[in-house]
Structure formats: structure tokens, C-alpha cells
Amino acid sequence: MSLSLEITHQMPDFSLSVSFEVPPGITALFGPSGSGKTTVINAVSGLLKPDAGRIILAGEPIFDTSLRINLPPHKRRLGYVFQDGRLFPHLSVEKNLLYGQRFAPQDEPGPSLESVSELLGISSLLQRAPGSLSGGEKQRVAIGRALLSRPRMLLMDEPLAALDEPRKEEILPYLERLRDQTVIPILYVSHSVAEVARLATSVVLLDKGSVLRSGPAEQVLSDPTTVRQLGLRQAGSVLSAAITAHHADGLTELTVSGGTLFLPKMDRPVGAKTRVRILAQDIIVAGSLPRDLSALNILPAEVTTVQPGSGPGVVIQMRSGSDHLLARITRRSAEKMRLKPGAHVFAVIKAVSVARTDIGTR
Numbered sequence: 033m034s035l036s037l038e039i040t041h042q043m044p045d046f047s048l049s050v051s052f053e054v055p056p057g058i059t060a061l062f063g064p065s066g067s068g069k070t071t072v073i074n075a076v077s078g079l080l081k082p083d084a085g086r087i088i089l090a091g092e093p094i095f096d097t098s099l100r101i102n103l104p105p106h107k108r109r110l111g112y113v114f115q116d117g118r119l120f121p122h123l124s125v126e127k128n129l130l131y132g133q134r135f136a137p138q139d140e141p142g143p144s145l146e147s148v149s150e151l152l153g154i155s156s157l158l159q160r161a162p163g164s165l166s167g168g169e170k171q172r173v174a175i176g177r178a179l180l181s182r183p184r185m186l187l188m189d190e191p192l193a194a195l196d197e198p199r200k201e202e203i204l205p206y207l208e209r210l211r212d213q214t215v216i217p218i219l220y221v222s223h224s225v226a227e228v229a230r231l232a233t234s235v236v237l238l239d240k241g242s243v244l245r246s247g248p249a250e251q252v253l254s255d256p257t258t259v260r261q262l263g264l265r266q267a268g269s270v271l272s273a274a275i276t277a278h279h280a281d282g283l284t285e286l287t288v289s290g291g292t293l294f295l296p297k298m299d300r301p302v303g304a305k306t307r308v309r310i311l312a313q314d315i316i317v318a319g320s321l322p323r324d325l326s327a328l329n330i331l332p333a334e335v336t337t338v339q340p341g342s343g344p345g346v347v348i349q350m351r352s353g354s355d356h357l358l359a360r361i362t363r364r365s366a367e368k369m370r371l372k373p374g375a376h377v378f379a380v381i382k383a384v385s386v387a388r389t390d391i392g393t394r
């Protein structure tokens with residue numbers, strides 16, 4: 033199942049013209065305030081009728097100006113999760129979940145209340161009142177309610193924005209399970225690059241009503257042309273890794289396409305697939321293999337792009353195996369080292385610079 037969308041819409045001071053795909057998994061819709069994220073979500077949900085275009089969900093047009101199709105919101109079979117769970121306060125958790133099920137088409141297969149509760153870790157909360165739940169628990173129930181309506185797609189509009197950091201961290205593994213265990217596409221609006229790097233399978237980067245870049249998360253996030261939109265301090269790349277060993281000194285060894293990484297101990301079994309986010313500011317570029325260095329992680333790489341910024345810095349994109357890494361260094365160093373595309377270098381990464389929250393499943 034997937035969604036494809038190609039729409040244009042003119043408002044008094046804003047014009048939207050976007051075209052992108054939402055495959056199964058989590059597609060993050062990312063962009064600065066006013067870039068058009070809500071307008072896109074409203075067009076998909078049917079709250080806004082675009083001037084022209086088409087939106088195809090699981091092969092069926094839910095909106096098409098040339099075919100004069102514009103399904104009303106309740107016929108689109110979408111599930112929503114908003115910032116503020118919007119649970120019914122007078123109903124128990126179980127009744128909130130059953131409310132979602134009431135709207136499910138009976139003739140189609142879908143998950144059971146038990147399987148959804150298990151997936152989201154809310155089985156022990158079923159008899160509780162929403163008022164007694166933490167913000168993270170409320171959001172998990174809201175996701176469960178949306179899933180039980182057997183939607184063809186989930187729309188999540190900044191579902192973590194109202195939560196504090198510990199609650200966000202608590203809910204991220206459940207969103208990863210949701211991503212990995214359901215087949216429906218999820219369109220996920222977020223302002224947080226860290227969240228996008230941890231969760232997204234695909235990223236659509238919006239700017240002033242247009243798609244600046246879209247594609248697999250690893251590619252979009254490690255593209256130096258997206259650095260300005262993502263923010264210099266947040267720029268970085270996401271690598272797929274597999275855990276190969278846990279060592280007695282508290283380090284976990286991982287294999288990435290370009291070599292081996294040692295990171296602080298991870299709570300996952302040997303063989304598990306993970307994704308690791310490495311910030312551009314945490315990578316040092318060396319012209320030759322460094323010796324007598326405290327950093328444990330040294331990956332051979334080839335410079336692919338040198339992108340100057342407006343200040344004293346440049347962003348270097350390097351290929352390491354089949355992955356791309358970004359490094360932020362000074363223009364002075366780049367010139368001194370004569371870094372240009374094709375140069376063979378070594379990317380040096382400090383193990384402790386990779387935060388626990390920057391390590392996810394898959």
C-alpha cells in the first residue's frame with residue numbers, strides 16, 4: 033500500500049505545488065514553519081480541496097480534478113494522530129480503543145484490540161481513565177485507536193511535539209515497532225531532525241510550498257544541499273548497521289558498509305540491525321590514517337562534495353562503503369588539506385559523541 037500525490041493550490045499569499053510518494057514505512061514531512069506541511073496534510077485528509085491534481089491511495093484516486101473525484105474525509109479511510117491525543121476523557125482506555133474499531137469496515141481484515149495493545153505496550157492500561165495517563169501513554173492509546181479503525185494510511189501531525197524529552201524517548205521504540213510491523217504508509221509531520229533521523233524511512237523536505245528534496249531518509253539527510261534547511265547543528269547522516277559483538281569494556285561493535293564502529297553499549301542482541309545517526313559536527317576528516325589517536329572509529333572514505341557555507345565552514349560529503357557521511361569543518365582546513373571530490377580521506381568519529389537516542393532499530 034502506498035500514497036502518491038501531485039497537487040497545486042493557490043492561496044492569497046502562498047502557493048503550493050508538490051508531488052511525492054509515501055511508500056510503506058514512515059515518510060517524514062519536514063520543513064520550516066509556513067512551508068506547507070499542514071496544507072498537504074489537509075489536502076490528503078480531505079479538509080482542503082486543492083485547485084488541481086490527484087491523490088492516489090492504494091491504487092484508488094481519493095482526489096482527482098480531471099476525473100472530478102473528491103472523496104469526503106470519512107470515506108478516505110485514514111487514521112489521524114494529533115499532537116494532543118484527543119482521547120475521550122469520560123471513556124476508559126479500552127472504550128477509547130473500541131471507539132476506533134466502530135469505524136472499521138467489518139468486511140476487511142485488521143488488527144485485533146489485543147494485538148494493537150501489545151504492539152503499543154498498553155495492555156495493562158485498558159481499564160484506566162485517560163486523565164490518569166502520562167502524555168506518552170495517551171499518545172500510544174491515540175495511535176492504537178487510529179490503527180483499530182483499520183485505516184489505509186496514518187497521518188501523524190507532530191505526535192510528539194507536546195511531550196517532554198523523557199516521554200519522547202519512551203514512545204520512540206513504539207513508533208519504530210509501528211513502522212516495522214505495519215504495512216500501511218505513515219505520513220509524519222515533524223519539526224525535529226533527530227526524530228526524523230530516528231524514525232523516517234523516507235523524507236520529504238518542503239520549502240515555500242515546493243518539494244526541495246524527497247527520497248530515502250539516508251539519502252536526503254546526507255545530502256549537503258539539505259544542510260541549510262535541516263540546520264547546521266542538526267545536519268548529519270544516518271547509517272544502517274548490524275551489531276557484531278558486545279565487549280566487556282562497555283562498547284558495542286557494529287558493522288557498517290564502510291567498516292567497523294565501536295559505540296557505547298547498546299541494549300540489543302548481536303545480529304540486530306540498527307540505524308545510527310552521526311552528526312556532521314562530530315566527524316573529523318584526516319588526510320592520512322591517524323595513529324595514536326583516542327578516537328576508536330576511523331572509516332576510510334572518498335570525498336564526493338565540498339560545499340562552502342556562508343561563514344567560515346564547509347560541509348564535506350564523503351562516501352564510505354555504500355553510505356554517505358557529512359562532516360562540518362572549517363574552510364581553512366579544507367583548503368590546507370586540498371579537499372576536493374575524489375580525495376581519499378579518513379572519517380574519524382568519537383564513540384561517545386553518538387547519543388543513545390540517535391541509535392534506532394533498522
Ligand SMILES: Nc1ncnc2c1ncn2[C@@H]1O[C@H](COP(=O)(O)OP(=O)(O)OP(=O)(O)O)[C@@H](O)[C@H]1O
Pocket residue numbers: 043044045046063064065066067068069070071072
Ligand atoms: N486558509 C488560508 N488562507 C490563506 N493562507 C493560508 C491558509 N491556510 C494556510 N495559509 C498559508 O499557507 C502557508 C503554509 O501554511 P501551513 O500551515 O501549511 O504551513 P506549515 O508548514 O504547516 O507551518 P507550521 O509548521 O507553522 O504548522 C502559510 O503562509 C499560511 O499563512
